[in-house]
Amino acid sequence: MRQMMLQHTADQNDVVALRIGDQDYCIDIEVVREIRGWSPTTVLPHAPAHVTGVINLRGAVVAVVDLAARLGLGKTAPTPRHVIVIVAFGPQTVGLLADVVSDILGVDHAAMQPVPDLASDATRAFITNVIPLEDGRMLRKLDLSKILPHRTAEGV
Amino acid sequence: MTIRILAIDDSPTMRGLIAAALEPAGFEVHLAEDGIDGLDRLLAADPHLVITDINMPQMDGFGVITAVRASTGHASLPILVLTTETGAELKQRARSAGATGWIVKPFDEAGLIDTINRVLGL
Amino acid sequence: MAGPDTLRATFFEECEDLLSRLGDGLSLMAEPGETSDIETVHGVFRAVHSVKGGAAAFGLTSVVEFAHVFETVLDLMRSGRLPVSLPAMQTLLRASDVLADLVTVARDGGADPPQMASLLMELDLLAEQGPAPDLIEADFDFQPVPIHIPDGVAPSITPDPVTYAITLSPLAGLYAHGHEPAALIRALRRLGEVEVIADIDAIRPLAALDLSRPGLRWQMRLTTTKARDEIEAVFDFVGDDAEVTITRLLPEPTLPTEAPAPIMPAPPSQRPTDSSPAGSAAAVLPLSATIRVNLDRVDRLINQIGELVILEAVLAQAVTTAGLRDDSDLATSLAGIRQLAGSIQETVLSIRAQPLKPVFQRMQRITREAGDATGKQVRLAMIGDTTEVDKTVIERLADPLTHMIRNAVDHGIEAPAQRMALGKPPVGVITLSAAHRSGRVIIELSDDGGGIDRSRVRAIAEARGLVATDAVLTPADIDNLLFLPGFSSKEEASSLSGRGVGLDVVRREIQSLGGRVTLQSVPGQGTTFTIALPLTLAVLDGMLISVGPETMVLPLSAIVETIRPASAQIHLLGQSGRLVANRGALVPIIDLADCFGFAPIADLDRSVLIMVESDSGRRAALAATGIHDQRQVVIKSLEQNYGSVHGISAATILGDGRIALIIDPEEILRSTAVDSPSAARTAHG
Numbered sequence: 001m002r003q004m005m006l007q008h009t010a011d012q013n014d015v016v017a018l019r020i021g022d023q024d025y026c027i028d029i030e031v032v033r034e035i036r037g038w039s040p041t042t043v044l045p046h047a048p049a050h051v052t053g054v055i056n057l058r059g060a061v062v063a064v065v066d067l068a069a070r071l072g073l074g075k076t077a078p079t080p081r082h083v084i085v086i087v088a089f090g091p092q093t094v095g096l097l098a099d100v101v102s103d104i105l106g107v108d109h110a111a112m113q114p115v116p117d118l119a120s121d122a123t124r125a126f127i128t129n130v131i132p133l134e135d136g137r138m139l140r141k142l143d144l145s146k147i148l149p150h151r152t153a154e155g156v
Numbered sequence: 157m158t159i160r161i162l163a164i165d166d167s168p169t170m171r172g173l174i175a176a177a178l179e180p181a182g183f184e185v186h187l188a189e190d191g192i193d194g195l196d197r198l199l200a201a202d203p204h205l206v207i208t209d210i211n212m213p214q215m216d217g218f219g220v221i222t223a224v225r226a227s228t229g230h231a232s233l234p235i236l237v238l239t240t241e242t243g244a245e246l247k248q249r250a251r252s253a254g255a256t257g258w259i260v261k262p263f264d265e266a267g268l269i270d271t272i273n274r275v276l277g278l
Numbered sequence: 279m280a281g282p283d284t285l286r287a288t289f290f291e292e293c294e295d296l297l298s299r300l301g302d303g304l305s306l307m308a309e310p311g312e313t314s315d316i317e318t319v320h321g322v323f324r325a326v327h328s329v330k331g332g333a334a335a336f337g338l339t340s341v342v343e344f345a346h347v348f349e350t351v352l353d354l355m356r357s358g359r360l361p362v363s364l365p366a367m368q369t370l371l372r373a374s375d376v377l378a379d380l381v382t383v384a385r386d387g388g389a390d391p392p393q394m395a396s397l398l399m400e401l402d403l404l405a406e407q408g409p410a411p412d413l414i415e416a417d418f419d420f421q422p423v424p425i426h427i428p429d430g431v432a433p434s435i436t437p438d439p440v441t442y443a444i445t446l447s448p449l450a451g452l453y454a455h456g457h458e459p460a461a462l463i464r465a466l467r468r469l470g471e472v473e474v475i476a477d478i479d480a481i482r483p484l485a486a487l488d489l490s491r492p493g494l495r496w497q498m499r500l501t502t503t504k505a506r507d508e509i510e511a512v513f514d515f516v517g518d519d520a521e522v523t524i525t526r527l528l529p530e531p532t533l534p535t536e537a538p539a540p541i542m543p544a545p546p547s548q549r550p551t552d553s554s555p556a557g558s559a560a561a562v563l564p565l566s567a568t569i570r571v572n573l574d575r576v577d578r579l580i581n582q583i584g585e586l587v588i589l590e591a592v593l594a595q596a597v598t599t600a601g602l603r604d605d606s607d608l609a610t611s612l613a614g615i616r617q618l619a620g621s622i623q624e625t626v627l628s629i630r631a632q633p634l635k636p637v638f639q640r641m642q643r644i645t646r647e648a649g650d651a652t653g654k655q656v657r658l659a660m661i662g663d664t665t666e667v668d669k670t671v672i673e674r675l676a677d678p679l680t681h682m683i684r685n686a687v688d689h690g691i692e693a694p695a696q697r698m699a700l701g702k703p704p705v706g707v708i709t710l711s712a713a714h715r716s717g718r719v720i721i722e723l724s725d726d727g728g729g730i731d732r733s734r735v736r737a738i739a740e741a742r743g744l745v746a747t748d749a750v751l752t753p754a755d756i757d758n759l760l761f762l763p764g765f766s767s768k769e770e771a772s773s774l775s776g777r778g779v780g781l782d783v784v785r786r787e788i789q790s791l792g793g794r795v796t797l798q799s800v801p802g803q804g805t806t807f808t809i810a811l812p813l814t815l816a817v818l819d820g821m822l823i824s825v826g827p828e829t830m831v832l833p834l835s836a837i838v839e840t841i842r843p844a845s846a847q848i849h850l851l852g853q854s855g856r857l858v859a860n861r862g863a864l865v866p867i868i869d870l871a872d873c874f875g876f877a878p879i880a881d882l883d884r885s886v887l888i889m890v891e892s893d894s895g896r897r898a899a900l901a902a903t904g905i906h907d908q909r910q911v912v913i914k915s916l917e918q919n920y921g922s923v924h925g926i927s928a929a930t931i932l933g934d935g936r937i938a939l940i941i942d943p944e945e946i947l948r949s950t951a952v953d954s955p956s957a958a959r960t961a962h963g
Contacts, residue, residue: 042937043828045874046924054920054929054937059585061929061937063920093919149920166324169289169332176285211324225454234456240331247517256456257515262334273468274512277461 011110015131017103017139018085021073023123024102026131026139031087035101038082049075051149052097057086063149064095070147071123089144096147107131112141159276160184162203164194164220165238166212170261174207177265183272191215195223198230205276206235207259218253225254234275238263289332293381294636300325300374301639308367316356323352329377338384341377344394347401348373360407369400375643439470441527442509444498451519459496465512470502499527573669576629580816583623584912590616591933627814631666634712634721637676638663641710644680648687655694655704656687661711667719668814671791675721675811678784678795682723682807683708685781690727690805700802702726718793718835719813724806730799732756739765757799758894761785785893789944792818792833792927794893810835818913820930820940822906823888826876829938830902831911831930836943838889838897840905848882858887858899865889868950869901870941873925879903892947900943913940924949 015026016035041053041064050069054061064084069075076082076097084095112129126146131139161183163174171187178185186201188194192214194206206224210217217237224230234256239246250258259271272278303322306315330345351370354360372393379391444466448459466472477495500509506524513522594612602609638660645658667675691697691706698704708725732753739745739759751759759765766780788795793811812818812835820831841860849857849864857864867887872878879885879901887899911930916923916939927942 040936042929042939043826043876044920044923044939045926051920054916056931056935056937059581059588059914059931061914061916061919091918167292167328167332169285169292169335170328172285172288173335211320211327213321213324232453232456232458234458234461240327240334251451251455251517251519254455261331274465275457275461275515277458277464 012106012108014104015107015139015141016085016101017105018067018096018098019100019102020067020071020098023073024133024137024139025067025071025098025142026107027085027087027096027142027144029104031089031144033086033088033093035083035085038078038080038084038097048149052076052078055084055095057093057095060093062086062093062095064097065147065149066097067142067147068097068099071126073123087144089148092148094148107139158182158184159205159272159278160186160201160203161205161207161272162186162188162194162197162201163207164188164191164212164217165207165209166190167209170209170238173263174268177263177268178272181265181269191217191220191223194220195227198224198227203233205272206233207238207272208235209238217255218249221254236271236275286336289336290381290385292332293329296325296329297374297378297381298636298639300329300377301642304367304371304374305642307362308364308371319352319356319362323349323356326352326377329381333381333384336384338380340390340394341380341384344373344377344380344398347398347405348377351401351404354405360404366404369397369404371642371646373397373401375646378643439501439503441499441501442506443523443525443527444500444509445521445523446496446498446513447521448494449519449521452516455519457516457519459494462512462516463496463498466498466500466509469504469508469512470500472501473499571629573630576626580623580626580630583619583626584816586619587623587912588931588933588935590619592935595933623817627668627816628666630669630814630816632669632672633664633666634672634675634719635663637672637679638710638712640676641679641683644683645687645708648684652687653693654687654691654706656691656706656708658683659707659709661709662713663710665712665714665719667712667811668816670815671719671793671811674787674791678787678809679710679721679723681781681784683710686723686725686727686805690725690729692728714813715810717813717819719811721809721811722806723809724804726804729801729803729805730757730760730797732801735759753799754895757797760797761795761894789893791815792835794835794944796893796895816913817910818930818940819908820911821888821908822932822938823870823886823902824904824906825874825902826871828874828876829906829932829936830870831938831940832888832890832900832902832943833927833940834908836890836892838891841887841889841899843882843885843887843899856882860889860897860899863897865897865899866950867899867901868946870946871901871903873946873950890943890947892944896947898947898950900941900946911938911940 014029016029016032017024017026019025039055041055043053044051044063047053047063050066052064052066054063056062066076066078076099078097081100083098083101085098085101086093086095111131113131115124115127115130123140126143127140128143129141131141133139159182161174161178163171163178163185165171165174165187166189171189175185175187186197186203188197190212191208194208195215198206206220208217208220215223221235221237224233224235235254237250237253237255237258238261239250239258240261247258257271257275259268263271300322303318303325306318307322326345326349330342330349333341333345348370351360351366351373355362355366360366376391376393376397380394382388383390446459446462448457452459463472463474475497477497478493479495502509506526509524513520516522590612594616597609597612641660642658645656648654649656686708687706691708692700692702694704697706706726708723711722711724713720736745736751736756736759739756739762740747742764744759744762744765745751760781761784763780763782765782785795788809788811791811792815793809795807795809797805797807799805818831819834821834821837823830823832841858843858847859848867849859851857851866856867858867859865867882869879869882869885882901885901885903886905887901888905889897889899891897914929914931914937916926916929923939925942925946926939927945928940929937930940932938
C-alpha cells in the first residue's frame with residue numbers, strides 16, 4: 001500500500017481510496033476505524049446477498065458488506081488478500097469488503113464533482129460525488145448511508 | 157482545631173444534608189446510620205458534638221442519648237436531637253432524656269451551624 | 279462533596295426504599311387476623327416521617343403536607359390511641375399510593391394526584407377518631423416551611439448598646455445534659471462585650487463537695503446592640519438546667535468594684551483530648567459496606583469478563599491443537615484461569631442481580647386498584663420477593679406482571695357474593711411467588727378464582743377465526759388460545775384488562791427476556807401462570823450444533839431431548855412435511871439448515887433431531903447435522919450493528935474467535951406453525 005504524506009488544509013478532505021474490481025472508490029477517513037485482512041465470516045440467515053456475514057471485532061458483532069456485490073459489480077470471492085475496512089457510521093459499526101486499499105489522499109472540495117447524469121447505473125445510487133485524479137483515474141465517493149444495512153428493516 | 161461532629165440519622169438524605177452543610181464550614185463530619193452504628197462510631201470518631209435523629213430503627217435517639225451519657229468519657233458530651241416536632245412536650249422530652257438541645261427539621265445550613273457554634277461556644 | 283442535585287437524587291432513591299418499606303409494613307398490618315407487631319407500626323411511621331423530613335428539606339410542600347397528615351394518623355396508631363381496623367388500613371394503603379404518586383410528581387413533575395384531596399379528608403376523619411385534636415397539636419406543632427434564622431433582625435438603624443446583667447447558676451442537669459458554662463459565655467461574647475465574674479462563694483469545702491450540686495455561679499455584664507431575644511436564645515437549650523436571670527441595666531452603668539475573677543474557669547466536662555489518633559481519619563467515614571456504581575461501569579466489566587472467558591477458550595483450543603498433554607503446566611494453569619474467569623464472571627453478573635421486591639411491591643397497588651375498579655375483594659400474597667434477578671429483567675417484568683394481575687382480578691377472581699355462594703372466602707387471593715430453580719427464576723402467579731371458562735374461550739376463539747369449529751382441542755390447548763394474538767377482545771373489555779393488550783403481548787415480552795410463560799387452570803379452583811426467566815441476560819447455557827456450514831447455539835432451556843432418528847420413525851406428510859414418532863406422538867421435523875437458507879439436509883437418518891418445546895407446549899424436532907458440547911456462552915447483540923434476524927435471538931463468540939448465532943427456537947416454532955394446536959393434536963389422534 002502506498003501512502004502519501006499530506007498537507008492538510010481547511011478546504012481539503014482526507015479520503016481512503018479503495019479498489020473494487022477495476023474501479024476506484026473512496027470514503028471519508030473520519031469514519032474509518034481500522035483496516036484488517038479478510039477473515040471468514042459467519043453467515044447471516046436471510047441476509048441480502050451483499051452482506052457476507054458477521055465477524056468478531058474485539059468482542060463486538062460486526063456485519064461485513066461486500067462492496068462489489070452492493071454496487072452491482074458481482075459477488076466477491078474473498079481471499080486472505082482482500083481487506084475489510086471497519087467504519088463507524090452513527091451508532092453502527094460495519095465492515096466493508098474491498099479488494100485493496102490503494103491510497104489515503106487529500107481531496108480539494110473544489111475537485112468534488114456531482115455524479116454525472118448517466119444512464120441508470122446500479123452504482124450511481126450509492127455515490128455522492130466523483131473526483132477526477134491527475135493520473136487519469138476517477139474516485140467515486142461512497143454514500144455510506146445507502147450502503148450500510150438498515151438496522152431494523154434488513155433481514156426481516 | 158477541627159471540630160468533629162458525629163451525626164446519626166437513618167435517612168441517607170438527612171445524612172447527606174448534614175454533611176453538605178457542615179463540611180464546607182470546616183467541620184469533620186462522621187456519619188452513622190442508626191443508634192447502634194452511632195455508638196459504635198462514638199469511640200473512633202471521638203466527636204465534640206453528636207447530632208442524632210429521634211425516630212430510628214434499632215435504637216432511637218433517646219436511646220442514643222441515654223447510652224452516650226452512660227458511656228465513660230461522654231457523660232457531658234453535647235448532644236443535639238434532630239426533630240420535626242417543635243412542641244413544648246418535645247423540648248421537655250428531649251431535656252429529660254438528656255439532650256443538650258435540638259435542631260428542627262428542615263434546617264438551613266446557617267441555622268445548623270449557628271446552633272452547633274452556640275452549643276460549643278465557638 | 280455532594281451537590282444539591284446529588285442530594286435530591288439521594289432523597290428520591292431513599293424515598294423508593296421508604297415507600298417500599300411503607301408498603302411492606304402496611305400490608306403486614308392489613309393481614310387479616312394478624313395483631314400488628316408494634317415494631318411494624320413504628321417502622322411504617324418512621325418511613326412516612328422520613329419522607330416528610332426529606333421532602334421538607336427540598337421544599338416539596340405537597341409531599342410534606344400529605345405526609346404530615348398521614349403521619350398523624352400513624353402516630354395515633356403506634357401510641358394505641360387509634361385502633362388498627364380493616365377500613366383504616368384500606369385508607370392507609372391508598373394513602374401510601376398517593377404518597378408514592380406525590381413523590382413521583384415531585385421528582386418528574388406533573389399535577390398532584392386527583393385522589394389527594396379525598397384521602398386527606400379520609401385521613402383527617404381517621405385522626406378525629408383518635409383523641410381530641412388539641413392533644414395532637416401539642417405533640418405535633420408542625421412547621422412545614424424551612425426555617426431561616428435571621429442574621430440580625432435588621433432594624434434599619436443600629437440601636438444604642440444596652441447593658442444586661444446576667445446571672446447563671448447551673449444546676450446538676452446542666453452538666454449532665456452536655457452544656458458547658460464556658461460555651462454559653464462564649465456564645466454571649468458573640469453578642470457583645472462581656473464581663474464575667476465567677477462567684478465561688480457557694481462552692482463547698484472539698485469534704486462536703488457534692489458533684490450533683492454545682493456550687494459555681496457566674497455573674498455577667500453584657501453590653502450589646504442585639505435584641506433581648508437573642509440573649510434568651512443562648513439559654514434556649516438550658517431550660518431548667520440552670521437558673522438564669524437577664525436584667526436590663528439602666529444607662530448609667532455601675533462598674534463592679536470587685537476585682538474581676540479569671541474569665542474562663544476550667545470546663546468541668548471531660549472533653550475528649552485533641553490528640554486522639556482516630557480523629558485524624560478521613561472527614562466522612564464510610565457509612566457501610568456498600569457503594570453506588572454507575573451501571574455502565576458494571577456492564578463494561580461484564581463485557582470485559584466475557585472477553586476474558588472467550589480468550590481463555592481460544593487459548594485452550596490453541597493448547598489442544600498444539601498437542602500439549604492435559605497434565606502439562608500450561609494446561610493446568612489454563613484450567614486454573616478458566617475456573618477463575620468463570621467465578622469472576624459469576625460474581626460480576628451477580629452485581630446486576632437485584633431482589634424482585636420492588637416490582638412485586640408495585641403489584642400490591644395494581645391489585646388494590648384492580649379490586650377497586652371491579653368491586654372485587656382481592657389480596658395479594660407475596661412469596662420469595664427477595665429472590666434476585668438481573669436488573670433489566672426486573673425492569674421489564676413490571677408490564678407483563680401488571681397485565682397478568684389485572685387479568686386475574688378481572689377474569690379469575692369472582693365477585694364476593696359469588697364466592698360466598700361457592701363456599702369460598704369473600705376475599706380472593708392472588709399469590710405471587712418467586713424462586714430460583716435449576717439456574718432459572720420461576721415466578722408463579724396464581725389466583726383462587728374460577729379458573730378458565732374453557733367453553734367461553736373456545737367460543738371466542740372460534741368467533742374470531744382463531745380455531746376451526748371442528749378442531750379437537752384438549753383443555754390445555756384451549757387454555758393456550760388465550761396467548762394467541764387477536765384473542766384479546768373488546769367485547770369483554772372491562773375498564774381493566776381490556777386495554778387492547780392481550781396475553782400474547784405478555785408472552786412476547788417474557789420471551790424477549792429469554793423466558794417462557796405457561797399456564798395451568800383448574801375449573802372452580804383458579805389459574806396459575808408460570809414464568810421461567812434466565813438469571814441474566816449476559817450469558818446463556820447452550821448446546822453447540824452444526825447447521826449447514828455453520829456452528830450455532832441452541833438454548834438448553836428449550837431442549838427436551840435429542841434423538842437419533844431411524845427411518846422407521848420418520849413419516850412423510852404431504853409433499854415435504856415430515857413427522858417423527860416420539861413418545862407416542864407424531865412431531866413435525868424442522869430442518870434448521872433449510873430454515874436458515876442453507877442446503878437442506880439430504881439424509882435425515884444421518885441427522886440429529888433435537889426435540890424442543892414451545893411455551894404453548896407445542897413440540898417440534900429440529901434437525902441438525904451434528905451436536906457438539908454444551909457450554910455457557912456470552913450473549914452478544916446482533917441488533918446493535920446489524921439488525922434482527924428471523925429465528926436468531928443474538929450471537930456469541932466461540933473459542934476460535936468466530937461468531938456463532940444463537941437460535942430462537944420459539945420464533946422458529948411460531949413461524950413454521952403449520953401446526954396450530956389443533957393440527958398437532960389431529961396428527962396425534
